[in-house]
Amino acid sequence: MSARSLDGTATATRIRAELADRIARFTAAAGRPPALGIVLAGDDPASQIYVSNKLRTAGEAGCRAELFRLPADASLDDTLAVVARLNADEAFDGILVQSPLPKGMGRDAEQRVFDAVSPAKDVDGFHAQNVGLLVQKRARLVACTPSGVMQLLAREGIALAGKRAVVIGRSDIVGKPMALLLLHQDATVTICHSRTPDVAALASEADILVAAVGRPAYVTPAYVKPGATVIDVGINRVDDAALVANWYPEGHPRRLQFEKKRTLVIGDVYPAVWAVAGAVTPVPGGVGPLTIAMLLANTVTAAEARAGLLSAD
Amino acid sequence: MSARSLDGTATATRIRAELADRIARFTAAAGRPPALGIVLAGDDPASQIYVSNKLRTAGEAGCRAELFRLPADASLDDTLAVVARLNADEAFDGILVQSPLPKGMGRDAEQRVFDAVSPAKDVDGFHAQNVGLLVQKRARLVACTPSGVMQLLAREGIALAGKRAVVIGRSDIVGKPMALLLLHQDATVTICHSRTPDVAALASEADILVAAVGRPAYVTPAYVKPGATVIDVGINRVDDAALVANWYPEGHPRRLQFEKKRTLVIGDVYPAVWAVAGAVTPVPGGVGPLTIAMLLANTVTAAEARAGLLSAD
Numbered sequence: 001m002s003a004r005s006l007d008g009t010a011t012a013t014r015i016r017a018e019l020a021d022r023i024a025r026f027t028a029a030a031g032r033p034p035a036l037g038i039v040l041a042g043d044d045p046a047s048q049i050y051v052s053n054k055l056r057t058a059g060e061a062g063c064r065a066e067l068f069r070l071p072a073d074a075s076l077d078d079t080l081a082v083v084a085r086l087n088a089d090e091a092f093d094g095i096l097v098q099s100p101l102p103k104g105m106g107r108d109a110e111q112r113v114f115d116a117v118s119p120a121k122d123v124d125g126f127h128a129q130n131v132g133l134l135v136q137k138r139a140r141l142v143a144c145t146p147s148g149v150m151q152l153l154a155r156e157g158i159a160l161a162g163k164r165a166v167v168i169g170r171s172d173i174v175g176k177p178m179a180l181l182l183l184h185q186d187a188t189v190t191i192c193h194s195r196t197p198d199v200a201a202l203a204s205e206a207d208i209l210v211a212a213v214g215r216p217a218y219v220t221p222a223y224v225k226p227g228a229t230v231i232d233v234g235i236n237r238v239d240d241a242a243l244v245a246n247w248y249p250e251g252h253p254r255r256l257q258f259e260k261k262r263t264l265v266i267g268d269v270y271p272a273v274w275a276v277a278g279a280v281t282p283v284p285g286g287v288g289p290l291t292i293a294m295l296l297a298n299t300v301t302a303a304e305a306r307a308g309l310l311s312a313d
Numbered sequence: 314m315s316a317r318s319l320d321g322t323a324t325a326t327r328i329r330a331e332l333a334d335r336i337a338r339f340t341a342a343a344g345r346p347p348a349l350g351i352v353l354a355g356d357d358p359a360s361q362i363y364v365s366n367k368l369r370t371a372g373e374a375g376c377r378a379e380l381f382r383l384p385a386d387a388s389l390d391d392t393l394a395v396v397a398r399l400n401a402d403e404a405f406d407g408i409l410v411q412s413p414l415p416k417g418m419g420r421d422a423e424q425r426v427f428d429a430v431s432p433a434k435d436v437d438g439f440h441a442q443n444v445g446l447l448v449q450k451r452a453r454l455v456a457c458t459p460s461g462v463m464q465l466l467a468r469e470g471i472a473l474a475g476k477r478a479v480v481i482g483r484s485d486i487v488g489k490p491m492a493l494l495l496l497h498q499d500a501t502v503t504i505c506h507s508r509t510p511d512v513a514a515l516a517s518e519a520d521i522l523v524a525a526v527g528r529p530a531y532v533t534p535a536y537v538k539p540g541a542t543v544i545d546v547g548i549n550r551v552d553d554a555a556l557v558a559n560w561y562p563e564g565h566p567r568r569l570q571f572e573k574k575r576t577l578v579i580g581d582v583y584p585a586v587w588a589v590a591g592a593v594t595p596v597p598g599g600v601g602p603l604t605i606a607m608l609l610a611n612t613v614t615a616a617e618a619r620a621g622l623l624s625a626d
Contacts, residue, residue: 111449131448132441136424136485162508170496172449183483186508188515195475195499202501 003230004279011152012289015297016061022300023062026309034303035064036094036123036295037086039113041079042072042102051098057292063299066092076105080116087118093303094123096295120306123298126173134177137184140305141298146178148290149210149231150185158208158229158279161186166203168192168219168268169212174233178210199223211268217247220270227278233287234268247271316543317592324465325602328610329374335613336375339622347616348377349407349436349608350399352426354392355385355415364411370605376612379405389418393429400431406616407436409608433619436611439486447490450497453618454611459491461603462523462544463498471521471542471592474499479516481505481532481581482525487546491523512536524581530560533583540591546600547581560584 027033036058040051051067058065068082079101086095095117101109114122119129125143133139153160165187169175175191183189187208192199203209203223209230211219216236224230238244244264248255248271258264267283274280281287304310340346349371353364364380371378381395392414399408408430414422427435432442438456446452466473478500482488488504496502500521505512516522516536522543524532529549537543551557557577561568561584571577580596587593594600617623 128445128449129442130445132444132446135444135448135489136441162510176448176493176496180489183489183504183506186506188503188505188509190501190503191496192501193496193499196501197475 003274003277006152006156006229006231006279006281006286008148008152008281008286008289011155012148012293014155015151015290015293016057019061019293019296019300022304026300026303026307027062029309030303030307032091033062033064034094034300035066035092036096036299037066037068037089037092039068039070039079039082039086039095039097041070041074041098041105044100047098047100054096054292054295058296058299061296063296072102073104074102076101076109076112079105079109079113083113083116087116087121093121093306094299095121096123121302123295123302124173125177125298131172131177134180140301140310142181142294143173143177144291144294144298145174145233145287146181147297148294149178149233149287150181151294152231152281152287152290153208153229156279160208163187163207164190164205165208165210166190166192166206167210167212168199168203169210169214169233171212174212175210178212178233182208182210213268215268216243216266217270218268219273221272221276224273224276226276228276230269230273230277230280231287232267232269232281232283234266235283235288236266236268238264238266316587316590319465319469319542319544319592319594319599321461321465321594321599321602324468325461325606327468328464328603328606329370332374332606332609332613335617339613339616339620340375342622343616343620345404346375346377347407347613348379348405349409349612350379350381350402350405352381352383352392352395352399352408352410354383354387354411354418357413360411360413367409367605367608371609371612374609376609385415386417387415389414389422389425392418392422392426396426396429400429400434406434406619407612408434409436434615436608436615437486438490438611444485444490447493453614453623455494455607456486456490457604457607457611458487458546458600459494460610461607462491462546462600463494464607465544465594465600465603466521466542469592473521476500476520477503477518478521478523479503479505479519480523480525481512481516482523482527482546484525487525488523491525491546495521495523526581528581529556529579530583531581532586534585534589537586537589539589541589543582543586543590543593544600545580545582545594545596547579548596548601549579549581550576551579552576 055065086092097113099110114126119127125141130141165182167175167179170193179189179191200223204225212233216238244258368378399405410426412423427439432440438454443454478495480488480492483504483506492502492504513536517538525546529551557571
């Protein structure tokens with residue numbers, strides 16, 4: 001357990017403190033706080049927790065955050081209607097549609113709803129327009145998880161220029177934007193994925209390794225160059241005692257935690273990686289808090305941009 | 314000189330032949346051929362050659378192609394006005410603004426003009442909306458050079474899934490879209506650039522190596538794994554006899570060509586790479602002809618999409 005812990009909770013707290021000043025200035029200038037509308041359809045328990053965290057964080061920071069609920073049997077059109085109303089409502093700066101949407105809305109429902117959000121209010125950074133601007137290195141609203149990781153790397157003083165970065169995972173919301181952001185900071189970036197034959201060999205060349213696989217403890221020490229920075233994006237819930245016993249020795253606080261609750265949240269990074277890496281983001285308390293902080297940052301940025309308070313960049 | 318030559322001219326001819334059928338069907342259905350408007354400001358000699366090639370190719374294929382010229386001292390607003398007119402003109406399916414724009418229009422003139430082109434008519438694939446759709450693997454209009462390379466790789470039967478691909482260069486119009494397209498075909502992709510410390514070491518791990526550097530003969534044999542496929546995107550004009558003498562032995566046809574014309578177009582790939590690689594795109598006659606063929610393909614795709622002739626994909 002020699003690696004430095006990259007404390008996402010502390011960094012997120014600092015980010016929120018810095019935003020407080022921008023929020024106060026916006027509120028004074030605009031006569032109202034930055035406002036975020038969150039659309040939640042159905043009653044997925046995890047979604048409800050995520051949404052209440054987002055609402056609380058925004059509210060505590062001095063933003064207005066309002067929840068728009070739809071029943072589990074709501075139609076795609078119902079959802080699109082709420083988004084259209086929030087797009088048109090001048091009093092809202094940011095719109096977030098919590099995924100997943102209920103399956104009854106159809107297979108491409110999420111894409112259609114994300115496409116419907118006005119790019120100027122797209123605090124998730126999922127709209128094609130904002131994704132394209134990211135490629136062109138001129139985005140204001142960037143997906144929250146990868147931009148949170150960039151904040152953490154910058155504030156922890158981890159050099160990127162000229163370094164090898166390997167991103168495992170190629171999702172639209174983490175892997176691909178993460179690779180672009182690292183590239184724009186002059187890292188040499190490789191994207192590995194399910195079709196890569198020998199991920200461990202490539203990953204172990206990385207100075208910065210980002211695991212966004214969604215498989216508990218996928219990244220073993222064999223994937224990690226000694227001293228590397230390892231960013232664990234995974235949030236996996238595990239209920240299997242045998243797995244937990246593999247990862248943590250008897251008496252380890254995490255194992256005790258599991259034995260009490262019979263469930264544990266674990267990242268994509270195998271615990272033994274801490275003995276090899278130079279720095280690791282813990283799960284929980286690493287990337288997760290940063291994601292919510294960046295949602296807040298995007299809401300403030302959207303509000304400032306809409307009010308003409310941002311200088312051209 | 315053992316590598317197979319990947320004949321871009323022949324592939325471009327096949328692509329154009331396949332488009333002839335779509336052009337005929339569109340013309341019958343719409344009562345007019347697909348139409349491309351090209352905007353050319355100033356009198357850069359290379360631009361004039363590019364534009365006349367594009368006009369000729371489109372015309373020969375049965376498209377309507379019209380040139381809109383602006384003087385070298387035209388303003389950015391003049392150029393934007395032409396684009397706005399073409400956006401609004403239902404008779405035009407595609408709009409291409411030839412770069413570079415005259416320096417007098419300002420530093421960000423190209424970006425502003427590209428942003429002004431309607432995404433539905435953006436046959437260059439430069440608009441942020443289309444770039445974002447590319448990231449999300451659902452673009453219809455993709456930058457011509459990288460999409461031409463993908464056509465060549467597919468038609469030459471070069472496997473990509475599970476292979477290592479290295480792209481040297483990270484421009485918005487070649488390097489980044491190239492990396493995304495290769496990723497979407499399940500290659501494991503690395504992007505190298507000017508800040509990468511040891512490009513040769515990384516490049517020489519590639520099964521597919523794309524050189525988009527813009528430096529003549531940059532990729533030497535040390536950059537190439539034996540048997541690799543090497544895609545040469547560079548088009549560099551060289552006037553230095555000493556350089557040419559380095560690359561080609563006395564009596565070599567390319568050296569004789571230089572001695573006659575005192576100038577030579579050479580790619581980013583060192584000639585001796587042909588002795589190491591498995592397959593190489595020649596310059597000229599490799600990627601260049603494909604770029605123009607894909608401009609034509611994009612024009613036809615834009616026309617079909619605008620007329621509702623494309624099935625949803």
